[in-house]
Amino acid sequence: MSDPQNFYAEVGGAPVFDKLVSRFYEEVAADEVLRPLYPEEDLGPAEVRLRMFLEQYWGGPRTYSDQRGHPRLRMRHNPFKVGPIERDAWLRCMRIAVDEAGFDDAHREQIWQYMTYAAASMQNSDF
Ligand code: HEM
Numbered sequence: 777m778s779d780p781q782n783f784y785a786e787v788g789g790a791p792v793f794d795k796l797v798s799r800f801y802e803e804v805a806a807d808e809v810l811r812p813l814y815p816e817e818d819l820g821p822a823e824v825r826l827r828m829f830l831e832q833y834w835g836g837p838r839t840y841s842d843q844r845g846h847p848r849l850r851m852r853h854n855p856f857k858v859g860p861i862e863r864d865a866w867l868r869c870m871r872i873a874v875d876e877a878g879f880d881d882a883h884r885e886q887i888w889q890y891m892t893y894a895a896a897s898m899q900n901s902d903f
Contacts, residue, residue, distance in 0.1 A: 784836035796877040797827040803869035859901035
């Protein structure tokens with residue numbers, strides 16, 4: 777398994793994270809569970825925030841923290857109900873994005889493990 781700090785460079789950097797997150801948001805835009813959760817009409821700024829966060833987590837540029845401070849992701853999700861249905865919808869969209877991003881098997885498996893763990897830890901409602 778790669779050190780998360782090397783992952784960004786190993787998989788090809790910015791273009792790969794761009795592709796991953798834009799594919800994810802294409803699915804979010806069409807998802808009847810997730811789309812209503814997003815407060816802004818334009819999903820573009822939310823897409824940029826997720827992309828910056830993931831790039832930083834996986835060893836890329838630290839732009840997320842420069843612009844947004846400490847991630848505190850659980851706290852930032854408090855305004856939104858994230859129950860099992862929302863978590864599964866998020867993972868469904870992310871599965872498509874991860875599968876189509878062009879990772880080799882080992883990197884795909886590593887980032888997918890992380891996504892399932894992160895999505896479960898963002899849950900803030902049992903229903
Ligand atoms: C923000 C939903 C899981 C990372 C948001 C927002 C919503 C949302 C509605 C506000 C959009 C905005 O930025 O304007 C969900 C749902 C999830 C989920 C329903 C289901 C489990 C995750 C996970 C991660 C993540 C697993 C990280 C791997 C982020 C980031 C932001 C964000 C970085 C922007 C935070 C900021 O304001 O800087 N999410 N999210 N989310 N989410 Fe999630």
